[in-house]
Amino acid sequence: MRLLLVEDNVPLADELVQGLQRQGYAIDWLADGRDAAFQAACEPYDLIILDLGLPGRPGLDVLREWRDAGLRFPVLILTARASWAERIEGLRAGADDYLAKPFHPEELFLRVQGLLRRARGLDSRAPIEVAGLRLDESRQTVWRDNEEIGLTGAEFRLLRYFMLHSNQLLSKSRLGEHLYEGDGEPDSNVLEVHVNHLRRKLGRQVIETRRGQGYCFVGLSA
Template sequence: MRILVVEDETRLASFVQQGLTQAGHTADVASSGPAGLELAAAVPYDAILLDMMLPGQNGLDVLRNLREFGIATPVIIVSALTDTQHVIRGLDAGAVDYLRKPFEFDELLARLRIVQRRGPTTTDAAPLRVADLELDLVQRRVTRAGQPIALTNREFALLELLLRHPGRVVSKTRIAEKVWDVDFDMGSNVIEVHMSQLRKKIDRGFAEPLLETVVGQGYRLRDPATRV
């Protein structure tokens, strides 16, 4: 998942960003309400973690503006305002969840998994498959023809993105948006290097290659059974 963390406490924001990255997600940070609103409008995030007490514009107003602008990204409010009325206001304004500070990081990850299962890209926790390649989102496990494949967090995110669009070309720009952060340098060869490593892991030793480069366009996972 690509997640926006809107939090003005620098240490907490850094902790959350690092933890999300280690868990295999991509995380951007905004330290004010207006900055969070601008990023949320520009980048297709899968979820937003939103503090309530923010400089420039409070979290409740940010959430209301998001919904007024037609941005339906799921929002989890993460706040030290823990009384019932604040929770009700947040949920009524369009948040999908409300997590009270201080919180256990494992609980935050569990709340995000719920968002992922409810999201538009998947309605359940069913594994993603192309041919004999399978990715289990819940167990974070990848197999091909029943053989386990060890992937880094970044490789897992790349493969998940491709498996969500089987047979379709996924551009470098789309990959950068979903798997890397806002500071990614499109002039670098980082995507090519990661794709090369991913191709070795999922195709080496198998008769049918699945991951292919479409020159000048991007990458796709093809299904030999459908010739796509």
């Protein structure tokens, strides 16, 4: 899952980028509201973490512009402003959640996880389960019945995206756009290697190849 962090506090941004990467997310970071307004309209982000007090343009103005343009990715607002009036203003502008500074990074990670699940119609508290497989995001492993199957970081990121988009046709370019930072998209051979590793661990039937189109995660037979 690819996220955009828009935060001008450099120490805080560094901490959040590192923490979110450990959670298995691809993170782009910007510190200016003008840059954020442009980039989010051009790149396929799964979620945006947006500070309000930004140089260039205020975060609320940027958020309103995204929503007026029909951009519907989840937005989590970060701000030092904690009054009820300001929270209501942010939610009316189109925010999906709101976190006042200071906060514990673990709370932000859980809110991000919940927003990404709810955006796909899933229970934010329950594990991701698809046809016999249960993904443990905290340990970055997958369970089949009572068997725990270890994953590398790349395999976890790919499997999580597949399970959140099960039975959907996913092109290699889409997978690359959503699993890697803007300057880190791999060639298709790298994705093929990771797909083959998942098939060896989970069974070849879980991921179908649609020649010339991409992949479809179908899970296991009931």
